[in-house]
Amino acid sequence: MAAAGCLLSRxxxxxxxxxxxxxNSATTQVLPEVAALMHKIHTGTYGNPSSPxxxxxxxxxxxxxxxxxxxxxxxVKEGEIYFTSGGTEANNLxxxxxxxxxxxxxxxxxxxxxxxxSVLYACRLLEQEGFTLTYLPxxxxxxxxxxxxxxxxxxxxxxxxxMHVNNEVGAIQPVxxxxxxxxxxxxxxxxxxxxxxxxxxxxxQPMLWQxxxxxxxxxxxxxxxxxxxxxxxxxxxxxxxxxGGGQEDGLRPGTENMxxxxxxxxxxxxxxxxxxxxxxxxxxxxxxxxxxxLASIPDISCNSPKEGAPHILNVTVAGMRGEVLVHALExxxxxxxxxxxxxxxxxxxxxxxxxxxxxxxxxxxxxRFSFSQINTEEELAYALEKLRVAVLSIRKATRx
Numbered sequence: 001m002a003a004a005g006c007l008l009s010r011x012x013x014x015x016x017x018x019x020x021x022x023x024n025s026a027t028t029q030v031l032p033e034v035a036a037l038m039h040k041i042h043t044g045t046y047g048n049p050s051s052p053x054x055x056x057x058x059x060x061x062x063x064x065x066x067x068x069x070x071x072x073x074x075x076v077k078e079g080e081i082y083f084t085s086g087g088t089e090a091n092n093l094x095x096x097x098x099x100x101x102x103x104x105x106x107x108x109x110x111x112x113x114x115x116x117x118s119v120l121y122a123c124r125l126l127e128q129e130g131f132t133l134t135y136l137p138x139x140x141x142x143x144x145x146x147x148x149x150x151x152x153x154x155x156x157x158x159x160x161x162x163m164h165v166n167n168e169v170g171a172i173q174p175v176x177x178x179x180x181x182x183x184x185x186x187x188x189x190x191x192x193x194x195x196x197x198x199x200x201x202x203x204x205q206p207m208l209w210q211x212x213x214x215x216x217x218x219x220x221x222x223x224x225x226x227x228x229x230x231x232x233x234x235x236x237x238x239x240x241x242x243x244g245g246g247q248e249d250g251l252r253p254g255t256e257n258m259x260x261x262x263x264x265x266x267x268x269x270x271x272x273x274x275x276x277x278x279x280x281x282x283x284x285x286x287x288x289x290x291x292x293x294l295a296s297i298p299d300i301s302c303n304s305p306k307e308g309a310p311h312i313l314n315v316t317v318a319g320m321r322g323e324v325l326v327h328a329l330e331x332x333x334x335x336x337x338x339x340x341x342x343x344x345x346x347x348x349x350x351x352x353x354x355x356x357x358x359x360x361x362x363x364x365x366x367x368r369f370s371f372s373q374i375n376t377e378e379e380l381a382y383a384l385e386k387l388r389v390a391v392l393s394i395r396k397a398t399r400x
């Protein structure tokens with residue numbers, strides 16, 4: 001009986017602990033409005049949009065409205081939006097789809113050293129298939145020089161792939177300038193932008209960027225997991241990754257994830273309705289936390305560029321191991337990461353920070369805080385205090 005009472009007490013203590021989620025670059029909490037709409041689709045508008053009867057027609061209307069919402073959000077044509085299972089598939093479809101479809105025109109592709117693994121791994125696979133890849137360096141802020149990109153473009157360059165916002169440090173690439181220089185150097189070279197981390201937080205403008213392909217993901221802006229999209233400029237042709245159906249004009253066959261598509265569109269609608277205010281709030285949260293860290297925690301430095309994205313803050317706490325601090329803060333109900341969620345359970349060091357010129361010890365001590373519209377100043381104050389206490393405690397224990 002005493003043991004049962006002790007267990008109950010511990011459980012009550014655990015559930016009473018407050019929760020501060022600061023890992024929004026990994027994924028975000030689904031908004032209530034999004035979840036409600038998805039439930040409605042699951043239980044009401046559940047037809048297959050390819051079916052000819054009323055239920056199918058209802059589902060097709062949901063899909064059409066969702067496609068229009070995404071198209072309007074980035075000022076492109078409705079028919080240029082294709083739904084996928086997420087950002088990873090969209091990136092793979094863009095990179096490998098171009099290379100395999102157009103390989104008779106050339107075998108050269110260009111990207112940067114700080115891209116998301118879904119782009120880098122696709123590029124490495126293409127190297128095994130005989131393509132030549134150029135991986136461009138970045139500066140200490142994680143930004144690639146547009147002139148360096150343009151210099152790398154050759155007559156046989158099929159594609160240049162550059163992310164808009166880096167998922168680990170928040171560096172914003174000058175994609176509009178890059179797009180213009182690419183087209184000036186070789187009008188036949190296609191330009192792909194990974195906008196997974198920027199969509200819903202910053203303006204995404206494929207036409208202004210002269211981008212031929214742009215990728216999106218729902219779960220980075222309070223939408224559901226398992227759904228993403230690819231903007232493909234009209235006239236661009238890709239080799240599909242999958243085969244077996246005519247959905248999405250044959251580019252992405254398979255029965256559509258209707259609840260995911262509807263939820264994605266609702267998340268986009270909510271994000272776009274308050275985009276400027278949302279960005280301002282995120283910037284305020286980021287600056288508040290960084291200022292507090294620099295004032296209260298010795299030997300901490302910022303890896304994120306000053307002019308970076310408003311929702312990502314990457315810091316290094318000298319002498320610490322980032323993973324140790326992540327788990328120490330988890331015990332206090334504060335959730336963050338050491339970097340990309342794609343690598344968080346692996347021992348590899350961040351390829352992004354290494355490319356930015358950070359030493360291995362600095363990379364090992366890195367933490368990534370990423371914010372959303374749900375976070376508050378009070379939550380960040382709590383997280384800052386728990387981080388300060390954890391750092392002091394670990395340093396004190398280390399000196400013994």
